[in-house]
Structure formats: structure tokens, C-alpha cells
Amino acid sequence: MRMNIKIKSMLYCGAFSLYAAQICAQPLPTQGAAPVVEKPLDVDVSGSSNKAIVIAVPAFAAQNTVATKAGSSAELGKQIAAVIAGDLSYSGVFAPKGPMGLPEVSAAQVASPDYSAWSAQGASALLQGFVRADDSGNIVVGCYLYDVLAGSELRRAGFSFVAKGWRRAAHKCADMAFGKMTGEGGFFDSRIIYVAESGSKTHRIKRLAIMDSDGANHQFLTNGQAMVLTPHLTPDQRSIVYMSYQGNRGRIFILDLVGNTQKLVFDTPNLTIAPRVSPDNQWVLFAMSVGGNTNLYRISVNGGEPQQLTKTAGINVGGSYSPDGSKIAFESDRSGSQQIYVMNADGSALHRISFAGGRYATPAWSPNGEWIAFTKIAGSFQIGVFNSDGGNERILTQSWGDEAPNWSPNSRYLAFFRTQEGSGKAQIWSIDLTGANLRRINTPLDGSDPAWGPLLP
Amino acid sequence: MMKTKFIPVFALVAVLAACTHEPPKSVTPPPPPEPEAAAAPVAPQVQQVAIPASTPTQAEFVAHIVSDHVFFAYDSSMLDGAAMATLDSQIAWAQAHPQVKFTIEGHTDERGTREYNLALGQRRAVAAQAYMVAHGVRADRVNTLSYGKERPEDGGSNEAAWAHNRRAVSIIVQ
Secondary structure, three states, X not given: OHHHHHHHHOOOEEEEOOOOEEEEEOOOOOOOOOOOOOOOOOOOOOOOOOOOEEEEOOOOEEOOXXXXXXXXXXXXXXXXXXXXXXHHHHHOOEEEEOOOOOOOOOHHHOOOOOHHHHHHOOOOXXXXXXXXXXXXXXXXXXXXXXXXXXXEEEEEEEEEEOHHHHHHHHHHHHHHHHHHHHOOOOOOOOEEEEEEEEOOHHHOEEEEEEEEOOOOOOXXXXXXXXXXXXXXXXXXXXXXXXXXXXXXXXXXXXXXXXXXXXXXXXXXXXXXXXXXXXXXXXEEEEEEEEOOEEEEEEEEOOEEEEEEOOOOOOEEEEEEEOOOOOEEEEEEOOOOOOEEEEEEOOOOOOEEOOOOOOEXXXXXXXXXXXXXXXXXXXXXXXXXXXXXXXXXXXXXXXXXXXXXXXXXXXXXXXXXXEEOOOOOOEEEEEEEOOOOOOEEOOOOOEEEEEEEOOOOO | OHHHHHHHHHHHHHXXXXXXXXXXXXXXXXXXOOOOOOOOOOOOOOOOOOOOOOOOOHHHHHHOOOOOEEEOOOOOOOOOHHHHHHHHHHHHHHHHOOOOOEEEEEEOOOOOOHHHHHHHHHHHHXXXXXXXXXXXXXXXXXXXXXXXXXXXXXOOOOHHHHHHHXXXXXXXXX
């Protein structure tokens, strides 16, 4: 039983190009002990009242202290545990302890924890592991999750990264723990693309930036000479679609992250905005204004002629594909004010789904297909979700300026931006689907239009 | 509707102006030329109208029109009487400067979502563009672009600031 799960979690071994980091899940030495029946801790993630699980995250053991390109392996062991603890704390599901203040774990203890000692620390779960450098200079991280109360191992996994990709190994460990304990997918090993903002309110500079889900490895992708808006990672994570004012026109571009080349999607004098890429990476969905009316179109990522999907007077914008690509949610003011509609991907079978009063904008279909998140304008600016048919509406946040929710890859968190009254400063925040765990995602400058990429392979 | 009666008059004025090589007429009478203090006396000469080699500046444009801004109600792209009067003055100037091209930039206040506001700003720019074209300005002389809520002119978060920021601005293309 456990072996099967372990093998499944270690199947992937391939190259991921952005950091030029070789990621390769590695088999770990199996434990000699008898198979343990898996019994997950009782974790309630459905409401905001659940108590966070106290999980101990001691420094990862260095089998022997050696220099790596990311520092000494012993130091790396502490940093990896700190990143994991930071991730788990962010999730709101866990209350991590450590690595500071916890006893050191030897390499020999990694696979055979002293449960009673960890229980005495007040921990009900334990995530520990080892780090070592292999012959090629890569870093191998082994990650072990234990149920301290039951005295049993829950899961283990190993990851090999180039040295500078060590944070990703930590995120993979955190994802393993999050996934095992909640029964949901992980999300820490992912990236967020957003618009970095600086300057005064009347002369804001807006440029593309990308970062890890925890804000690390932050990188500006454009220099700010041309304003950019509404970036989205393509589902294959190779590129970013976004709107840019370069050339003093408002048009859509694709930035290839691998080749670092930029391509105009559709050359037109008309304003083109709100780009998204279909789940199969074949179409760019966007909105184009012709004669004052804005309608949705799609165009092949390879170019050609766009195909018009909506044909009404008014504003149709903000398309969002369902995860299977068969449907598109979007907003339209055809009824007089912004409301959310759903249609088939070819524009057929269009119907309105928001009826609860107020304006509804910026629909975002969840990666698991169940929900559509939106901005609701009803006095304040609110972030909410409803079922993909518009039912079961729940408002999660509200402020003077909350806007543009975007899903974490496990459909459990929403990133959005909150603009301050007066100053116009915007920052990126996230909220749990339950409405709990509102957190700021720190960025070096101000930020808006966060778009969460898929879980990295 | 009333405006359509008046516009041919402006157009006619513009045509006359062009035929007679007189300085362009504008809606508000231009101030009389100021004497140059230090100018040496010169013999009277035949007056010539210089064809400017360079495009007029935005400041020159603004000096001869009601305003380069027109304003809109909340979530609206309707031109009211004041907006049409402003555009009429721009049209008159445009007719007198047929070499000049314009970009009309549409803007919104900050009380809306980003993508919707880009489309709304465009609708405003197009409303102004359509009015100019309907009243005689060649369509290929007037481009549009929307900045939505991204470029407020008044940084306040109050009704007066929002009213000012809901605008379409005619910019001379240099």
C-alpha cells in the first residue's frame, strides 16, 4: 500500500527549464520496519474553525557537512526546514514549530523518530528529512512525514535539484505534507506572475514580475517603460500572456519564458485586452473593442484570424476557461450592469449565472472546475465565489478595493489585489476558500493582477 | 440633435478660413497680438500666413479650444452638451489644421475593475472620436486608446476627483 503511493509520488523525473533546474524525484532507502497502516490525522479543512495542526519541522540532517553551490549542506538543512515551516504556516492548516528551538535530528534518526520526544514537544505531526549533495553537485532532499500521536510514518519522498533550486525541494516537501494531511493537492511549488507597481498614483509604473508562491526568487520581466497589465501564465508554464502599451497602443503579447522572446498576438489598431490561454495551450482568448463595443474573440497561439465569440453592443470582457476548456465564463454589461455569463468555448449556449444583486466582474474558474471566483461591486469591492452555475454564493473578503481573484493550483486559495483608498497603492493578498486566513503576499514593490501558475512538475 | 444644425457652420467657417488664408477661427476670440517691445520698426510688408513646418503643440491646441478634455457621468460614455461644445471647438481647430492627427485617450475613475474600465475608457474615446468624425474630421486623423483607470489625473479618492478622471482627452500626435 504505502509503497504504491510512494512510487506514484516519485514517478516524475524530468527537466524544468525556467531555473534550468533538473528535478528528479528519487527513491529513498526503504524503512526496514513492518508496513504501517496509514491513518491520516483528522484534519478538517472545510471551515475556518479548525484548529491548526502543530507540526514539528526540525532542521534537515546533513549526512556530512559539505559545501554546495547554495552553501554548506548543514546550513541548507536549516534553511529548507525554515522554508517548509513558512509554507505550512502560510497555509493556515498547520502551526509549525521549528526549526529554531527544536533539537537536532541526526541522519540516523530521520527514518526512525523518537515519537515520545516529539509528543513531549507538543507536536502532533513531524516533518523531517535529510539533505546531501550527490556526485554531480545536485542536492538530494529526503522528506519524511510522521503522525506523532499514532507513532506512524505517513509518507516519504525524495527530490533532487540543482543547488540553486533548493527552495523548490522545500516546497515539494511542504506540498507532500499539505497534500497528505488535507487530502487536497499541494500548491507551494508554484509561481505567481503579477504587475509590480511603483511611483505616484497619477504616474504609476507597471511592469511584469514573477516570483515563487512564497515571494522568493522574485524577478522583474519588463523594465517599466511600457505599462503592462493583466498577465497570466500559460497552462504549460512556458509563456506569459499580457497586455502592454508598448508602441502607444493597447495590445496583447506573449512572452516566451524559455526563449525570452516576445510576440505580438494580433496586430490590430483596435484595443485588445484581457488575454487568457486555453487549457490546451492552443487558443488565446481576449477581448477587442471595435467601434466602442468590446467583445470576446479567440485566436490560435500561432496567429491567424481571430474568431468572434460574443456579438453584442456593450462590454464583454474578462473571459476565463473552465479547466476542461469546454466553457468560458466572462462578464458582460449587456443587461445594463456587469454580470457573469457562461458560454461554450465556441460562443454557443450563452447564459447569465449571477443574479444576487450588485455588479459581478472578473470571473475566474477554479482549476478543479467546481467554483467561479469573482469581484463583486456592491458598495464595497468584494471577493467571492459561487458554484460554476452561480449557486451557493459566498463572499470571502471586502474592502474599499478588492479585485481580480485568481486561484491557487489546488483550488483552495485565492490571490487578489487590494487597492487603498486615497494613495491608490495596491498589494497582493490571498484568502482561503473558507474565508479564513487572509494574508498579504509580500512583494518588493506594490503589486496587482496576481495570477497563480499551475503546480510545477 | 441641436448640434447637427450648428456643425455645418463650423465646417463652413473652417473652409472659408482655409480659402482666404486667414488665421484659423476659433470659438473664443484670440487675444490681439501683443506688440513686441524691443522690435525695431520695419517697413510694412505684405502679410503672409506661414505654414508651420512642425506640428502644433498641445499647448497651442489647448489655447484655441474650450478644452482638450471632455467629461462623462459614472459608467457612461454619453456626450453631454458641455462635452459636445468642447468637441465642437476641437473640431473647428482640427478643420483649420488639416495636417494634425489626434489620439483620443479614454479614461475612467478608479471605482471599477481594471479590464472593464479599459473597455469603458475605450467606449468614451470612441464616443468622442465618432462625434468628431460625424462632424467632418476625417476618420484617419483620429485614433483612440484607452487607459481605463490606470492614469488618473486627479489622485484623490472622492467624487470631484472621480468626475475629473472620467474623461476623454484629445492629444495631438507629434
